[in-house]
Amino acid sequence: MKRSSIKDIAKLAGVSVATVSYVLNRKEGQRISEETRKKIFEIAETINYTPNKIAKSLKTNKTKLLGLIVADISNEFYSLMARNLEDKALKLGYTLIIGSSDENAEKFKKLTELFSQQQVDGMIVAPVAGSEKTLENLMHIKYPVVTIDRYLKGVTVPGITINNQEIAENTTSLLLNKNFDKIIYIGYETELPHLLDRQHGFEKAVHASKKTVEIRHILVGLENIAEEVHSQLENTLGKSPENTALYFSSNKLAVAGLSYLVKNNIKVPEQVSVIAFDETETYHLFPTEITYIQQPIEAMAEEAIKLLDGQINNYTATEKRVTLSAKLIAKASFK
Amino acid sequence: MKRSSIKDIAKLAGVSVATVSYVLNRKEGQRISEETRKKIFEIAETINYTPNKIAKSLKTNKTKLLGLIVADISNEFYSLMARNLEDKALKLGYTLIIGSSDENAEKFKKLTELFSQQQVDGMIVAPVAGSEKTLENLMHIKYPVVTIDRYLKGVTVPGITINNQEIAENTTSLLLNKNFDKIIYIGYETELPHLLDRQHGFEKAVHASKKTVEIRHILVGLENIAEEVHSQLENTLGKSPENTALYFSSNKLAVAGLSYLVKNNIKVPEQVSVIAFDETETYHLFPTEITYIQQPIEAMAEEAIKLLDGQINNYTATEKRVTLSAKLIAKASFK
DNA sequence: CTGAAAGCGCTTACAG
DNA sequence: CTGAAAGCGCTTACAG
Numbered sequence: 178m179k180r181s182s183i184k185d186i187a188k189l190a191g192v193s194v195a196t197v198s199y200v201l202n203r204k205e206g207q208r209i210s211e212e213t214r215k216k217i218f219e220i221a222e223t224i225n226y227t228p229n230k231i232a233k234s235l236k237t238n239k240t241k242l243l244g245l246i247v248a249d250i251s252n253e254f255y256s257l258m259a260r261n262l263e264d265k266a267l268k269l270g271y272t273l274i275i276g277s278s279d280e281n282a283e284k285f286k287k288l289t290e291l292f293s294q295q296q297v298d299g300m301i302v303a304p305v306a307g308s309e310k311t312l313e314n315l316m317h318i319k320y321p322v323v324t325i326d327r328y329l330k331g332v333t334v335p336g337i338t339i340n341n342q343e344i345a346e347n348t349t350s351l352l353l354n355k356n357f358d359k360i361i362y363i364g365y366e367t368e369l370p371h372l373l374d375r376q377h378g379f380e381k382a383v384h385a386s387k388k389t390v391e392i393r394h395i396l397v398g399l400e401n402i403a404e405e406v407h408s409q410l411e412n413t414l415g416k417s418p419e420n421t422a423l424y425f426s427s428n429k430l431a432v433a434g435l436s437y438l439v440k441n442n443i444k445v446p447e448q449v450s451v452i453a454f455d456e457t458e459t460y461h462l463f464p465t466e467i468t469y470i471q472q473p474i475e476a477m478a479e480e481a482i483k484l485l486d487g488q489i490n491n492y493t494a495t496e497k498r499v500t501l502s503a504k505l506i507a508k509a510s511f512k
Numbered sequence: 513m514k515r516s517s518i519k520d521i522a523k524l525a526g527v528s529v530a531t532v533s534y535v536l537n538r539k540e541g542q543r544i545s546e547e548t549r550k551k552i553f554e555i556a557e558t559i560n561y562t563p564n565k566i567a568k569s570l571k572t573n574k575t576k577l578l579g580l581i582v583a584d585i586s587n588e589f590y591s592l593m594a595r596n597l598e599d600k601a602l603k604l605g606y607t608l609i610i611g612s613s614d615e616n617a618e619k620f621k622k623l624t625e626l627f628s629q630q631q632v633d634g635m636i637v638a639p640v641a642g643s644e645k646t647l648e649n650l651m652h653i654k655y656p657v658v659t660i661d662r663y664l665k666g667v668t669v670p671g672i673t674i675n676n677q678e679i680a681e682n683t684t685s686l687l688l689n690k691n692f693d694k695i696i697y698i699g700y701e702t703e704l705p706h707l708l709d710r711q712h713g714f715e716k717a718v719h720a721s722k723k724t725v726e727i728r729h730i731l732v733g734l735e736n737i738a739e740e741v742h743s744q745l746e747n748t749l750g751k752s753p754e755n756t757a758l759y760f761s762s763n764k765l766a767v768a769g770l771s772y773l774v775k776n777n778i779k780v781p782e783q784v785s786v787i788a789f790d791e792t793e794t795y796h797l798f799p800t801e802i803t804y805i806q807q808p809i810e811a812m813a814e815e816a817i818k819l820l821d822g823q824i825n826n827y828t829a830t831e832k833r834v835t836l837s838a839k840l841i842a843k844a845s846f847k
Numbered sequence: 848c849t850g851a852a853a854g855c856g857c858t859t860a861c862a863g
Numbered sequence: 864c865t866g867a868a869a870g871c872g873c874t875t876a877c878a879g
Contacts, residue, residue, distance in 0.1 A: 233872080
């Protein structure tokens with residue numbers, strides 16, 4: 178696979194490589210005779226020339242490559258985010274290189290190093306617990322970085338989040354205004370601030386409320402979600418609950434919980450009301466339409482790319498954080 | 513963001529850049545005094561040196577970048593495939609750059625051009641209808657390419673497929689051996705050979721059978737799957753079917769069909785039996801466990817990377833096609 | 848209107 | 864054991 182270069186064109190056209198470069202890049206300032214232009218384009222066409230962006234990158238110090246680090250690209254939320262980022266990036270001429278951190282700080286660090294060696298112009302990352310140092314180092318060398326979905330305490334990286342605590346608080350208040358006997362919060366055992374925000378929002382609403390309602394928490398690890406949720410729901414909710422509400426703080430948790438409800442033939446919303454953070458196509462197979470909190474993924478992607486591109490080209494300050502609003506989509510699972 | 517280079521290290525260490533390069537790359541042949549080695553490593557460490565792979569690439573003609581083109585990275589099948597490819601690629605030191613073609617031949621072509629300009633060492637592609645020419649061109653310039661999931665008629669690109677026709681035929685035979693009154697095949701209106709293979713497998717089994725059973729086809733476009741499947745199932749299956757089998761040729765179709773069953777309270781397998789091609793987490797919210805055909809995604813990813821790496825390094829012939837076997841996972845949806 | 852030349856950050860055959 | 868030098872394929876200020 179021998180590719181033709183600018184040099185080949187120059188030789189064939191009997192001009193210098195500089196001229197070829199000028200023509201191919203359609204620079205305005207330099208005026209080159211229509212004749213040579215035409216000849217150069219024709220030759221480029223016939224020898225099937227494709228520019229070597231690597232060579233260009235070396236000179237211009239821009240690769241037009243963006244690194245994306247998510248926890249796991251096969252996770253629905255992240256693959257949808259990746260898709261949106263891809264589209265927005267492409268519009269500005271960037272392509273995405275992707276890595277999954279598996280919630281592992283060491284792997285996260287390795288990926289940032291790898292991407293930095295590949296000279297990506299910037300990175301969009303969903304940082305994992307324990308990766309504060311890695312982010313700080315990137316900030317320190319002024320590497321353009323934007324966080325999405327998550328953020329880390331004590332590190333001021335520009336990024337996009339949603340109003341996790343607020344929306345959790347508001348939806349929990351809605352729940353409290355109904356007269357449930359019991360409300361169960363199903364969340365993660367985690368240190369990730371954005372997930373804790375959801376929990377704190379829930380708790381804040383509970384404390385502010387005058388209702389006497391039994392509150393229970395189910396917290397599970399990031400693995401074996403289904404099994405853990407099932408067994409804990411069995412303890413906390415039982416097989417024939419009445420007048421209870423379930424608050425799932427992620428779509429994965431919700432799916433696990435809903436499958437418990439299906440298996441035990443528990444009726445929604447007759448016996449149990451359900452609200453979930455995040456959506457998923459999976460809800461469509463549940464007999465009742467699920468009330469969920471919708472993240473503005475497209476807007477998040479758009480803002481992330483904009484913020485990153487701004488940093489890369491020095492438009493934007495590097496401590497800008499953008500908070501977007503999630504939205505409650507009310508459906509029948511809630512009574 | 514000024515990065516330090518090999519030159520900086522050389523200057524600081526008082527040696528040549530050649531020496532630094534040798535040390536950092538731990539070349540065996542060249543023996544360099546332990547003293548200078550140590551000094552160079554220390555300096556590299558203190559000035560926080562990271563190699564510029566772009567520069568290396570220009571010289572070595574290897575970027576360690578692989579292009580992945582799928583129809584849509586937010587599609588569950590492809591994001592899972594991407595994840596597996598990512599892992600396998602990383603083991604060989606490659607990173608993945610990703611693009612979604614949206615089943616659009618023009619966009620597919622654009623992505624191959626973009627990736628080729630980025631000098632990816634090879635591409636893993638799920639070709640779209642009408643992209644024969646694009647693939648041929650890549651083959652012609654001997655660009656390392658491997659197809660996954662799909663293939664195209666008349667183009668001999670190395671690639672990985674599964675035994676679509678055979679597994680479809682076998683599972684259909686199973687269906688025919690039961691005494692259903694009616695069997696409905698739900699598939700796509702498409703020219704994509706791998707999907708037609710599934711349909712042909714179904715039809716082959718039907719023709720070979722001596723049973724008299726009513727056979728119906730539902731073929732839908734790639735968009736508005738849910739609506740189309742719903743309305744056509746309403747016509748073909750009705751609201752209270754008996755002794756009927758549904759054969760879905762993809763997980764998306766299956767989800768659309770299952771949601772119809774849920775909505776109309778049709779019991780599986782009492783009234784209707786179900787078999788689906790491909791799995792999805794979504795099945796878990798259906799009251800009955802779904803019988804499905806499982807693609808060996810991990811093995812496909814592994815073979816794809818192996819095949820591509822082989823081409824890149826000239827181990828493998830460039831017309832090798834690998835066919836892996838899908839497996840029927842029998843569950844309760846089938847009686 | 849066009850070209851010679853330097854340089855981006857590396858690698859590597861060659862010489863000593 | 865180490866270095867000078869060429870070169871990968873581009874871009875771009877400068878000169879003419």
